[in-house]
Amino acid sequence: MAHQSDLIAEDILGYLKSQEEKSLLRFITCGSVDDGKSTLIGRLLWDSKLIFEDQLAALESDSRKVGTQGGEIDFALLLDGLQAEREQGITIDVAYRFFSTDKRKFIVADTPGHEQYTRNMATGASTADVAVILIDARKGILTQTRRHSFITSLLGIKHVVLAVNKMDLIDYDRTKFDEIVAAYQEFAAQLNYSSITAIPLSALRGDNMIEASANTPWYSGPTLLAHLETVQVEQDAINKPFRLPVQWVNRPNLDFRGFSGTISSGRVKPGDEIVVTASGQTSKVKDIVTFDGNLEEAIAGQAITLTLEDEIDISRGDVLAPVEAKPDFADQFEARIIWMHEDHLLPGRPYIIKMGAQVTNAQISDLKYKVNVNTLEHVAGKTLELNEVGIANISTDKALAFDPYDDNRHSGRFIIIDRFTNATVGAGMVNHSLRRATNIKWQEMDINKQARAYQKGQKSVILWFTGLSGAGKSTVANLVEKKLHALGKHTYTLDGDNVRHGLNKDLGFTDADRVENIRRVGETAKLFVDAGVITLVSFISPFRSERQLARSLVGKDEFIEVFIDTPLEVCEQRDVKGLYKKARAGEIANFTGISSPYERPENAEIVVNTSDQSAEEAAEAIVAKLEEFGVLGAWYPEI
Amino acid sequence: MQPNLTHLRQLEAESIHIIREVAASFERPVMLYSIGKDSSVLLHLARKAFYPAPPPFPLMHVDTTWKFREMIEFRDRMAAEYGFDLIVHINQDGVERGIGPFTHGSSLHTDVMKTESLKQALNKYKFDAAFGGARRDEEKARAKERVFSFRTETHRWDPKNQRPELWDIYNARINKGESIRAFPISNWTELDIWQYIYLEQIPIVPLYYSAKRPVVERDGMLIMVDDDRMPLNPGEKPEMKSVRFRTLGCYPLTGAVESEAATLPDIIQEMLLTRSSERQGRMIDHDQAGSMEKKKQEGYF
Ligand SMILES: Nc1nc2c(ncn2[C@@H]2O[C@H](COP(=O)(O)OP(=O)(O)OP(=O)(O)O)[C@@H](O)[C@H]2O)c(=O)[nH]1
Ligand SMILES: [Mg+2]
Numbered sequence: 001m002a003h004q005s006d007l008i009a010e011d012i013l014g015y016l017k018s019q020e021e022k023s024l025l026r027f028i029t030c031g032s033v034d035d036g037k038s039t040l041i042g043r044l045l046w047d048s049k050l051i052f053e054d055q056l057a058a059l060e061s062d063s064r065k066v067g068t069q070g071g072e073i074d075f076a077l078l079l080d081g082l083q084a085e086r087e088q089g090i091t092i093d094v095a096y097r098f099f100s101t102d103k104r105k106f107i108v109a110d111t112p113g114h115e116q117y118t119r120n121m122a123t124g125a126s127t128a129d130v131a132v133i134l135i136d137a138r139k140g141i142l143t144q145t146r147r148h149s150f151i152t153s154l155l156g157i158k159h160v161v162l163a164v165n166k167m168d169l170i171d172y173d174r175t176k177f178d179e180i181v182a183a184y185q186e187f188a189a190q191l192n193y194s195s196i197t198a199i200p201l202s203a204l205r206g207d208n209m210i211e212a213s214a215n216t217p218w219y220s221g222p223t224l225l226a227h228l229e230t231v232q233v234e235q236d237a238i239n240k241p242f243r244l245p246v247q248w249v250n251r252p253n254l255d256f257r258g259f260s261g262t263i264s265s266g267r268v269k270p271g272d273e274i275v276v277t278a279s280g281q282t283s284k285v286k287d288i289v290t291f292d293g294n295l296e297e298a299i300a301g302q303a304i305t306l307t308l309e310d311e312i313d314i315s316r317g318d319v320l321a322p323v324e325a326k327p328d329f330a331d332q333f334e335a336r337i338i339w340m341h342e343d344h345l346l347p348g349r350p351y352i353i354k355m356g357a358q359v360t361n362a363q364i365s366d367l368k369y370k371v372n373v374n375t376l377e378h379v380a381g382k383t384l385e386l387n388e389v390g391i392a393n394i395s396t397d398k399a400l401a402f403d404p405y406d407d408n409r410h411s412g413r414f415i416i417i418d419r420f421t422n423a424t425v426g427a428g429m430v431n432h433s434l435r436r437a438t439n440i441k442w443q444e445m446d447i448n449k450q451a452r453a454y455q456k457g458q459k460s461v462i463l464w465f466t467g468l469s470g471a472g473k474s475t476v477a478n479l480v481e482k483k484l485h486a487l488g489k490h491t492y493t494l495d496g497d498n499v500r501h502g503l504n505k506d507l508g509f510t511d512a513d514r515v516e517n518i519r520r521v522g523e524t525a526k527l528f529v530d531a532g533v534i535t536l537v538s539f540i541s542p543f544r545s546e547r548q549l550a551r552s553l554v555g556k557d558e559f560i561e562v563f564i565d566t567p568l569e570v571c572e573q574r575d576v577k578g579l580y581k582k583a584r585a586g587e588i589a590n591f592t593g594i595s596s597p598y599e600r601p602e603n604a605e606i607v608v609n610t611s612d613q614s615a616e617e618a619a620e621a622i623v624a625k626l627e628e629f630g631v632l633g634a635w636y637p638e639i
Numbered sequence: 640m641q642p643n644l645t646h647l648r649q650l651e652a653e654s655i656h657i658i659r660e661v662a663a664s665f666e667r668p669v670m671l672y673s674i675g676k677d678s679s680v681l682l683h684l685a686r687k688a689f690y691p692a693p694p695p696f697p698l699m700h701v702d703t704t705w706k707f708r709e710m711i712e713f714r715d716r717m718a719a720e721y722g723f724d725l726i727v728h729i730n731q732d733g734v735e736r737g738i739g740p741f742t743h744g745s746s747l748h749t750d751v752m753k754t755e756s757l758k759q760a761l762n763k764y765k766f767d768a769a770f771g772g773a774r775r776d777e778e779k780a781r782a783k784e785r786v787f788s789f790r791t792e793t794h795r796w797d798p799k800n801q802r803p804e805l806w807d808i809y810n811a812r813i814n815k816g817e818s819i820r821a822f823p824i825s826n827w828t829e830l831d832i833w834q835y836i837y838l839e840q841i842p843i844v845p846l847y848y849s850a851k852r853p854v855v856e857r858d859g860m861l862i863m864v865d866d867d868r869m870p871l872n873p874g875e876k877p878e879m880k881s882v883r884f885r886t887l888g889c890y891p892l893t894g895a896v897e898s899e900a901a902t903l904p905d906i907i908q909e910m911l912l913t914r915s916s917e918r919q920g921r922m923i924d925h926d927q928a929g930s931m932e933k934k935k936q937e938g939y940f
Contacts, residue, residue, distance in 0.1 A: 019834060079777070084798075119803040252692035
C-alpha cells in the first residue's frame with residue numbers, strides 16, 4: 001500500500017507526478033513511559049512495508065539481543081537508535097521518521113515518555129500538527145499523559161488522537177475503553193483542542209492500526225492510519241496579515257539590495273506597501289526575487305528575497321509587514337513558558353531571547369503563576385523548575401515585533417538561552433504585549449546626575465564588594481568609606497546584612513530570593529548614583545549573572561566590582577559569625593562556599609586579598625585605584 | 640482552492656531558511672562537499688538561498704585520496720562552472736604514513752583519512768559552523784540528531800544531552816573553539832532527494848547511472864577496480880558488469896549494485912522497488928552495532 005508498486009513499475013513518470021501533489025502531515029506520538037509510542041511507529045513502518053530487508057535482518061538480531069519481547073520482534077528498536085536507549089529499553093531523545101501512503105506524506109516524531117526528557121518531547125511537538133497521545137489501557141491516564149497533553153496544547157496543536165493502546169492485555173474490553181475516553185475528555189475540556197479522536201489499539205499486535213480489528217467489533221471509527229490520512233489541519237497562516245522576518249540582507253553589489261527571509265504568514269505581491277515594524281519607515285515591494293525567476297506572488301512558507309522601491313534602512317531582525325496591519329512592537333509582554341533546564345528559571349536574572357531572527361537580552365520581570373500539570377490549577381511560585389510551565393511577564397532590552405502565538409503559530413514564539421552556558425533553557429509563547437511601559441513616561445529632570453555629582457566634586461559610582469562570607473567585605477568597605485569621607489567625598493554604604501533587616505526582610509536564601517535581593521539592592525544603589533553619591537555595596541553576591549544584572553543597571557564606567565578574594569579556608573578559619581560551623585553541620589542550607597556555589601568574578605575592576613594584606617592596606621589600595629579611575633576628581637559634565 | 644506548497648517546496652524552503660540562518664549567525668561557516676547526490680542538492684539549495692549573490696562561504700572537500708576518479712573530475716568541473724570557493728583538504732600525515740583501506744582496513748582508514756582529517760581541517764581554518772548533507776532517514780542515530788548539532792572543542796557530539804530545538808528557531812550560541820554542525824536537509828528522504836534532482840535537473844556524478852564497469856566480488860559486495868592501487872587476490876579477475884552506485888565514498892569501501900538504470904526515472908523506479916536501504920553499500924556501518932553513533936560522537940559527519 002505504501003508503494004504503489006504497479007504504478008511504479010508501469011508508469012514511473014505518472015507516479016512521480018502523483019507524489020508531487022501529496023500533502024505533508026507532521027505528527028508526534030507522546031504519552032507516558034512504556035505506553036507503546038515507539039512500538040506504534042515501528043509497527044506503522046513495518047505494516048506499510050517501509051522496512052528494507054537489511055534493516056529487517058538487523059531488527060531481528062537486535063530483538064534477540066536487546067528486545068523486550070522475549071526474542072519476538074521488538075518494533076520499538078526501529079526507533080530507539082541510541083546505544084543508551086537500546087540498553088535501557090526507553091526512548092531518550094526524539095526520533096524523526098518518514099513514510100508515505102497513497103494519500104499523504106508523513107513526518108513523525110517519536111518522543112520520549114520519561115518526565116526527565118520532556119524537553120525532547122517539546123522539541124518534537126513544536127513542529128507537529130497532530131498529536132497521537134498514547135495511553136496504556138491497563139493504567140489509564142497518568143501524570144505524563146496530562147503533562148504531554150498540556151504541552152501539546154500550549155504549543156498550539158489542535159488535533160489529538162487518543163490512542164488507547166495495549167487493548168490486547170485487557171481483552172479488548174469496551175467498558176474500560178469508554179471509561180478512559182470519558183475521563184480524558186473531561187480533562188481535555190480545559191485544553192484548546194478542536195478535535196479528539198479516540199481509537200482502541202494494540203500497537204504490538206496491529207489491531208486498528210491499518211486494518212479494522214476483528215477483536216473490537218464494537219468500534220466503528222477509523223483505523224489510526226485512515227484517520228491520519230484524512231485529518232484536516234488548519235492551513236490558515238496564508239490568510240493572516242503578511243509578515244517577513246528579515247534573516248539576511250543580500251547585497252552582492254551596489255545595485256542590488258534584497259531582504260531575505262521565510263514568509264511567516266500572509267502573502268505579498270510587487271507593488272504592495274510595506275512598513276518596517278521597528279523604524280516605521282515605509283516603501284513598496286519592487287520585486288520578489290528567487291533563483292527560479294521573479295515571482296508574481298509569494299505566500300506563507302516560501303523562502304524569498306524582496307527588493308524595495310526606496311533605499312531604507314533594514315537589517316537582520318527587522319519584520320516587514322503591511323502598513324495597515326502591523327504586528328505588536330513592545331519590550332514587555334506576557335508569555336507562557338516551558339522551562340527546560342536543571343538550573344531553575346530565576347526572575348530578574350538576565351537571559352537571551354531569540355524570537356525568529358530577533359535576539360535581545362531579557363528578564364522574566366514577574367512570574368505570575370505556575371500551572372500544575374495534573375490539575376491545570378494555578379499555583380504561586382518564585383521559580384520554574386525543569387519541565388514546569390508558568391505564565392510570566394517578560395521585559396526585553398530591545399522592543400520585539402510579534403503577534404500573539406494563538407493568532408499566528410509562526411510568530412510570537414521564542415527560545416530562552418542562558419548567557420553563560422549558552423544552553424537553551426526554555427521556550428515561550430507570547431500571550432499579549434503589555435503596554436504599561438509606554439504609559440509611564442520617564443521624567444527628564446533638569447538637575448541631573450552629572451550636575452549633582454559635579455557639585456560634590458566627584459563622580460558617582462557603585463563600588464560593588466563581592467566575596468565569601470567572612471572575606472572582609474564589610475570591614476574593608478567601612479575603611480574605604482572612612483577614607484573617602486576624610487577626603488570630603490559624599491558616600492553611602494548598603495550592607496547586605498543591614499538591608500536584609502529592612503527593605504529585603506521578606507526574602508530568604510533560595511536562588512530566586514537571592515536574585516530578587518540583588519535586584520532591589522542594585523536598583524537602590526542606582527538611585528544613589530543618580531543622586532551623585534559614591535555608593536558602596538557590600539554583598540556576597542555569589543552569582544556572576546546577578547552581579548552582571550547589577551552592573552547592567554548603571555552606565556559602563558559607573559560600576560566598579562571589588563573582589564575580596566580571600567580563600568575559603570581562611571574565611572572558614574576566621575568564622576567570625578560561627579556560620580561556617582553551622583553550615584558544615586548542615587544547620588544552614590544554601591550556604592555560599594559550602595552548599596551553594598560562589599562564582600568567582602572574571603573581570604573585576606579591583607581584586608584584593610585580605611589573607612596576605614591587612615584590611616587597612618586593602619582599603620588604601622582601593623582608594624588609590626579610585627583616584628586612578630578619576631572617581632575622586634571633580635567631573636565636568638560633557639555639556 | 641488555496642495555493643499551498645507541495646511537500647518538496649516545503650522542504651526546500653525549510654532548508655534555505657536553515658542555510659541563511661547559519662550564514663547570518665556564524666563568523667566562519669563552511670559547507671562540507673562530499674560530491675555525492677546529497678551534497679549536490681545541498682549546494683543547489685545554497686545557491687538558491689543567496690541568489691543573486693554566490694553563497695557567502697567556501698566549500699570544503701575532505702579528500703581521503705581514495706575517492707572514485709569520476710568524483711574528483713566532477714568536483715573540479717562543478718567548481719569551475721559555478722565559480723565557488725573550493726578548499727580541498729588531505730590529511731598529509733596519513734598520506735605520509737601510507738594509510739589506505741587495503742593496507743590498514745576500512746575502520747582505521749576512515750578514522751585517519753576522514754574523521755581525523757575533517758577535524759584537522761576544521762581546526763586549521765577555524766570554522767565555527769559546518770554544513771553537512773546528512774538526512775535523518777539514513778540511519779537510526781541520525782534520526783535523533785538536531786538540525787543545529789552542537790560540538791565541543793574536541794568536536795564531540797553528546798547524543799544524550801542535545802539542546803532542545805523548537806520550531807525553526809536555532810540556538811547558534813557557542814563559546815570559542817566550540818562549533819555547530821548544521822544539517823539543512825535533515826528532513827529529506829532518499830526519494831525526496833532523487834525527485835528534487837529530477838525536477839530541478841541538478842547535475843550528479845555519472846557513477847549513479849548504470850554503465851559497464853570493471854568489478855570484483857568481495858564479501859558479497861561488488862567493488863569497482865577504479866585504479867591500479869587495488870591489489871587483486873589470486874584468481875580474481877575484474878569483470879565488466881552493468882552496475883551503478885546508490886551512495887558514493889572511497890571506491891574500495893563502496894559496493895555497487897547490478898542495474899540497468901540509466902536515467903533518473905529508472906533510478907527512482909529501481910530505488911522504490913528494491914528491498915535494501917542505501918547505506919547497505921557502505922562498509923563502515925556494518926562493522927559494529929551502534930557504529931554510526933560512535934563515529935558521530937567522535938566527530939565523523
Ligand atoms: N501487549 C502489548 N505490549 C505492547 C503494546 N505496545 C507496546 N507494548 C510493549 O510495551 C513496552 C514499551 O513499549 P515502547 O514502544 O518502548 O514504549 P514507549 O512509549 O516508546 O516508551 P518510552 O519512549 O520510553 O516512553 C514494550 O515492551 C512493548 O513491546 C501493545 O499494544 N500490546
Ligand atoms: Mg519510545
